[in-house]
Amino acid sequence: MRLTIFDLENWKEIGATLMRNKTRTFLTGFGIFWGVAMLALLTGGARGGGDMLRRNFAGFATNTAGIIPSNTTMPYKGYQKGRWWQMNLSDVEAIQTAFPELEAVVPTSQRGGQSFRRGKFSYSGQLAGVTADYTKILQPRLYEGRFINEADIQNERKVAVIGKKVAGQLFPDGSSPIGKLVEVGGAPYAVVGVAGDVSEISINGRVDEGVFIPSSTFRRIFGYGDKIDFLMITGKANANLAEILPKIQTQLCRRHDINPSDKGAIWTINIAEQFEQIDKVFLGIDLLAWFIGLSTLIAGVIGIGNIMWVIVKERTQEIGIRRAIGAKPSDIIVQVLSEGIALTLLFGLAGVTFATIILAVMQATTNPADAVSVAHFQMSFKGAVLILSIFVLMGTLAGIIPSLKAMHIKPIEAINSK
Amino acid sequence: MNEIIRLRDVNKTYDGAVPLHVLRGIDMSVEKGELVSIMGASGSGKSTLLNILGILDNYDSGEYFLDGTLIKNLSENKAAEYRNKLIGFVFQSFNLINYKNAVENVALPLFYQGISRKKRNALAMEQLERMGLADRAHHLPGELSGGQKQRVAIARAMITDPALILADEPTGALDSQTSKDVMKIFRQLNEEEGKTIVIVTHDPGVAAQTNRLIRISDGVIAPDSPGTPEIPQLVISQ
Numbered sequence: 001m002r003l004t005i006f007d008l009e010n011w012k013e014i015g016a017t018l019m020r021n022k023t024r025t026f027l028t029g030f031g032i033f034w035g036v037a038m039l040a041l042l043t044g045g046a047r048g049g050g051d052m053l054r055r056n057f058a059g060f061a062t063n064t065a066g067i068i069p070s071n072t073t074m075p076y077k078g079y080q081k082g083r084w085w086q087m088n089l090s091d092v093e094a095i096q097t098a099f100p101e102l103e104a105v106v107p108t109s110q111r112g113g114q115s116f117r118r119g120k121f122s123y124s125g126q127l128a129g130v131t132a133d134y135t136k137i138l139q140p141r142l143y144e145g146r147f148i149n150e151a152d153i154q155n156e157r158k159v160a161v162i163g164k165k166v167a168g169q170l171f172p173d174g175s176s177p178i179g180k181l182v183e184v185g186g187a188p189y190a191v192v193g194v195a196g197d198v199s200e201i202s203i204n205g206r207v208d209e210g211v212f213i214p215s216s217t218f219r220r221i222f223g224y225g226d227k228i229d230f231l232m233i234t235g236k237a238n239a240n241l242a243e244i245l246p247k248i249q250t251q252l253c254r255r256h257d258i259n260p261s262d263k264g265a266i267w268t269i270n271i272a273e274q275f276e277q278i279d280k281v282f283l284g285i286d287l288l289a290w291f292i293g294l295s296t297l298i299a300g301v302i303g304i305g306n307i308m309w310v311i312v313k314e315r316t317q318e319i320g321i322r323r324a325i326g327a328k329p330s331d332i333i334v335q336v337l338s339e340g341i342a343l344t345l346l347f348g349l350a351g352v353t354f355a356t357i358i359l360a361v362m363q364a365t366t367n368p369a370d371a372v373s374v375a376h377f378q379m380s381f382k383g384a385v386l387i388l389s390i391f392v393l394m395g396t397l398a399g400i401i402p403s404l405k406a407m408h409i410k411p412i413e414a415i416n417s418k
Numbered sequence: 419m420n421e422i423i424r425l426r427d428v429n430k431t432y433d434g435a436v437p438l439h440v441l442r443g444i445d446m447s448v449e450k451g452e453l454v455s456i457m458g459a460s461g462s463g464k465s466t467l468l469n470i471l472g473i474l475d476n477y478d479s480g481e482y483f484l485d486g487t488l489i490k491n492l493s494e495n496k497a498a499e500y501r502n503k504l505i506g507f508v509f510q511s512f513n514l515i516n517y518k519n520a521v522e523n524v525a526l527p528l529f530y531q532g533i534s535r536k537k538r539n540a541l542a543m544e545q546l547e548r549m550g551l552a553d554r555a556h557h558l559p560g561e562l563s564g565g566q567k568q569r570v571a572i573a574r575a576m577i578t579d580p581a582l583i584l585a586d587e588p589t590g591a592l593d594s595q596t597s598k599d600v601m602k603i604f605r606q607l608n609e610e611e612g613k614t615i616v617i618v619t620h621d622p623g624v625a626a627q628t629n630r631l632i633r634i635s636d637g638v639i640a641p642d643s644p645g646t647p648e649i650p651q652l653v654i655s656q
Contacts, residue, residue, distance in 0.1 A: 318515055324501060
């Protein structure tokens, strides 16, 4: 038997048949085109949409918790209730030593309503004293220069990283603030960086609108000694903060003579738990996309199968004629199969191309030049090949079944069928 | 061995609620180069006989030799091969493929022989020229008259140079003048090229133009029209 599927003559015949039946080819093709395009758009769109949502939390270490001291609510070891206490730098070291599964332990102090001046320009905002580890919790976006580093802290340098908006107010001519002096609380600081928010997430005020100075400098200026306002911790990838936080509380109670059962003296905010909720939302979105995708796929396959079925049925007489003049069953099957493959591949590829163009437009419009992370309105090459393969397979299978049935009726009955 | 068709006691029953014994022991033969017509009333079994002759249908018992080959219980592939190489069909309703133009329709049997498009279209053009349809070669069947369609169908039947041309009511859908033209073509093919042609018809005018008439009624060959050629007719046809 000659292998008609590899025969150029066969493909010329298929091409001629598809070209001659333009309406049928177009209608079938459009069904395939639309099914493939919808599925591809959905796949790419879900990914891009997810990316866009995640972008809101970009730059933030989600496995993070905050620890904030408050007045005691229980008497303990001779202390009255209502005592004010504060964490100090030795607590930071103790926690770091006791919990190696923490990525960073960041003491933070801040004062709102500080005035930042440069000549006649001024801006009022929040001043924060931070360590270099701060970036491990919230990665600020650096427009210029650098963030506070370890050397700044060691040497209690009078340097500042100013927010983008602050820079805009103090340097309205648009000149670079780096190396210039700004007054913070009356004292001059050298600007080493301009920073901004990466996403919608911020800790106690937006980066854009505040000024960061070394935590050591901050403590000296405001007379904090070794005291700190609050502590932020972030865990390594598999650290469970929900387990670690109570242990830290116990440790702090011991170190500061607080009643171990005093729940009001130490506030903790476990951001990781809130992000778990958000992750569930993402999971829901993914599942929905999968469900709709699967439904689209099934609907598309049924559609193509239906069209192929009708086409073969409609051509029963033609098949009969072809058999009368010498077409073998394999010739007919190969013909239906090749037409199905040619149609599905051609219009399927068109569908993928169309979806790719739409996705590219979406990608371009949702990713401004200064976007912090790219929302990938894309689908993988593998995904596209998979979608096409499923359509080709199902489309041709749907065509084979009726053509096999057509083989079972006698040629003369096929010819006489209307 | 000049018999193209040889039938011995061929029986055919259609199964159904009431089984229909359509052919009740057909004995007939057709010699090479004959122009034969088969006539019979509606329901006489003449169409069934033609379908069996054309390997479009099978029979229950008996023997059918086509060009010396026993045609019985063939695989669909073998049947297709014999139909392609040994038989050319002409149908009442033309049975052209409506989205293919005349030359493509004529060339189609050669496609199933694996002949290249160029070569088969050239051969098809030759056949159309013989039918006087060269100027209609690139017309679709819908753009042709009934007579032209039937001539395209005859060209298609001729293109594989088959041993046997089978025509089923070839003039049934044509007016009288066109019918005459078509019959003239059959006569020419028979006389000039020695083609063996079997025509099923209910039209006595058509039957009269053939060299031998086989009458079929109630599933058997009528006694007054022997299924085997008589000596004088054989002489005439040669």
